[in-house]
Each structure stands twice: as C-alpha cells, then as structure tokens.
Amino acid sequence: MRARGEADELWAAVADPTRQRLLDALLAHHEATATELATELPVTRQAVAKHLAVLDRAGLVEARRLGREVRYTVRPERLDAVTRRLTRVAAHWDERLARIKRLAESTDPSQPS
Amino acid sequence: MVPDRIEREILIDAPPDRVWAVVTEPEHVGRWFGDSAEIDLRPGGEATLTWEEHGSVRARVERVEPPHLFSFRWARPVGAEPREGNSTLVEFRLTAEGESTRLHVVESGFQELDRSEEEKAEYAEENTQGWKLELEDLREYVSALVR
Numbered sequence: 001m002r003a004r005g006e007a008d009e010l011w012a013a014v015a016d017p018t019r020q021r022l023l024d025a026l027l028a029h030h031e032a033t034a035t036e037l038a039t040e041l042p043v044t045r046q047a048v049a050k051h052l053a054v055l056d057r058a059g060l061v062e063a064r065r066l067g068r069e070v071r072y073t074v075r076p077e078r079l080d081a082v083t084r085r086l087t088r089v090a091a092h093w094d095e096r097l098a099r100i101k102r103l104a105e106s107t108d109p110s111q112p113s
Numbered sequence: 114m115v116p117d118r119i120e121r122e123i124l125i126d127a128p129p130d131r132v133w134a135v136v137t138e139p140e141h142v143g144r145w146f147g148d149s150a151e152i153d154l155r156p157g158g159e160a161t162l163t164w165e166e167h168g169s170v171r172a173r174v175e176r177v178e179p180p181h182l183f184s185f186r187w188a189r190p191v192g193a194e195p196r197e198g199n200s201t202l203v204e205f206r207l208t209a210e211g212e213s214t215r216l217h218v219v220e221s222g223f224q225e226l227d228r229s230e231e232e233k234a235e236y237a238e239e240n241t242q243g244w245k246l247e248l249e250d251l252r253e254y255v256s257a258l259v260r
Contacts, residue, residue: 017121086223090119093218097123099145100216104127104135 013058018043019051020087023074026061031073118221125214129207132214133180136205160185171195181207 014020018041025040026032034052038045052072055061060079061072079087125132135141142150147162153174160172172187173195184204188195201222208215 086119089220089223090121093119093121093220096145097121097216097218100132100135101123101125103141103144104125104132104214 013054013060014086016051016054017090018047019055020090022048022051023055023060023079023087024091026072026074031064031071033069033071035069037072118219118223120217120219122215122217124210125216126212127214128212129180129209129214132207132216133183136207136216137177137179137183160187162187167191172200175202176204 014023021041022037025037029036034049035045037052038048041048043051052061052063056063056072058078060075062075064071064073135145137152137154139150139152142152142162147170148165149163150161152158152160154177156174156177158174160174161169162172163169168191170187170189170191171194172185175184175186176182182205184202186195186200186202188200193199201220204219204221206217206219208217
C-alpha cells in the first residue's frame with residue numbers, strides 16, 4: 001500500500017496529457033530515448049526530457065545509460081490499473097475528438113452519409 | 114487533490130451548430146462513439162451506445178444546452194443501468210472561436226468507479242485484455258498526428 005503523498009504524486013504525474021502520451025509512446029516502444037520520443041509527440045526534446053524527469057521522480061519510468069544515450073522504460077508495476085485506465089480513457093477521447101472533427105469538417109451533419 | 118478526471122480538447126474548423134449536431138445526433142454519435150447510438154436528447158433521457166463486438170452500454174443524458182453544453186453519464190459494465198458508483202460523467206463544452214469551435218471534453222468520476230475491490234479486479238482484467246489493442250490504436254493515432 002503506497003503512502004497517500006506518494007499516490008498523489010503518481011496521479012499528478014499521469015494527469016498531464018503530454019505525459020500520458022509520453023507513457024503510451026514509451027509503452028509502445030518498450031524503450032526509447034528522449035530524442036526518439038520527441039519525434040512522435042508535438043513537443044520539443046527539452047520538454048520531453050522535463051516530462052521524463054517528472055515521471056522518473058514518480059517512479060513511473062526507469063532510466064538506463066547506454067554509452068552516450070539514456071534510454072527510458074516504463075515501470076509497469078507502478079502503472080497500476082487505474083493509471084492505465086486513465087491513460088487509455090484519454091487516448092480514447094483523443095480518437096473520438098479526432099473523429100468528431102473529421103465528421104464536422106468534412107460532411108454536412110444534417111446529411112448523414 | 115487527486116485528479117479524478119480526463120480533460121481533452123480539439124479545435125474544429127466548423128461552427129458550433131455543426132459540431133453540436135455531430136456530438137449529439139445519434140446518426141453521428143454512432144460514427145465517432147461505438148457502432149450505433151440511440152439518444153433521447155433531453156435531461157434524464159435514456160441513451161444506448163452499441164459496439165457490435167462488445168454489446169450495448171447504457172447512458173443517461175444530464176444536460177442539454179445547445180449549442181454549448183451536453184453531458185451524459187455512462188455505465189459499466191455493458192447493460193447496466195447508470196447510477197452513482199457505476200458510471201462516469203462525460204461533459205462536452207463548445208466554444209466559438211471565430212469561424213471555428215473549440216470542443217472540450219471532461220470525463221470524471223473514476224475514483225467512484227474504482228471503489229469496490231470487485232470492480233477494481235474487473236477493470237484490471239479488462240485493462241490487461243484491452244491494453245495491447247489500445248496501444249496499436251494509439252500508435253496509428255500518433256502516426257496520423259505526426260503526418
């Protein structure tokens with residue numbers, strides 16, 4: 001059982017939409033550097049590094065130095081069911097909003113195709 | 114405070130009336146949320162969201178203030194009647210920005226949902242099964258964003 005303060009820190013770490021995307025991208029790749037992650041997200045490498053530091057402090061990611069680069073992995077045991085659920089919910093909403101946008105922009109809503 | 118909500122937003126190149134129609138009319142909802150939808154569009158009205166693969170999820174309309182605010186509560190698991198403790202609240206807000214519309218969505222109430230151990234176990238299982246597929250979806254989605 002984690003202490004309350006620690007749980008709060010964990011929640012705060014995953015509440016941020018960019019960090020949720022970062023975690024998802026990292027889960028998809030298993031392991032990646034800040035530079036690699038920055039190519040997938042609409043943020044700079046510096047911003048990715050900052051977010052990774054927050055995730056690292058919350059114990060959600062693990063950094064491993066490999067020669068000149070630092071590779072990050074998700075610590076799955078820390079990404080508990082609720083966290084995963086929220087991350088998933090957020091990704092779902094992004095998909096749904098993108099579909100709403102496509103429908104609203106491409107068709108006349110009064111004329112379902 | 115522990116966050117208990119998901120917030121997302123998107124800027125849509127269409128006026129609020131048009132976005133409102135897509136967000137609230139069953140024939141459109143069935144295209145962005147599930148495979149088909151039935152909605153009694155008034156406060157307290159019943160709604161059903163159907164996924165061919167999973168079944169029908171029941172929802173209850175909470176607020177209908179065209180073209181600015183639409184909210185509903187949807188229940189889990191499939192088939193359950195929405196009530197406190199088994200449902201989350203989804204709230205859409207539409208704001209005009211010039212010729213465009215900012216669509217903001219908040220889903221809240223996950224802490225409530227996770228109250229019972231039985232439910233937690235259920236979600237954990239659901240997550241384990243669903244996670245891999247979700248990641249595939251997400252990967253596609255992210256690459257679409259980058260493109």
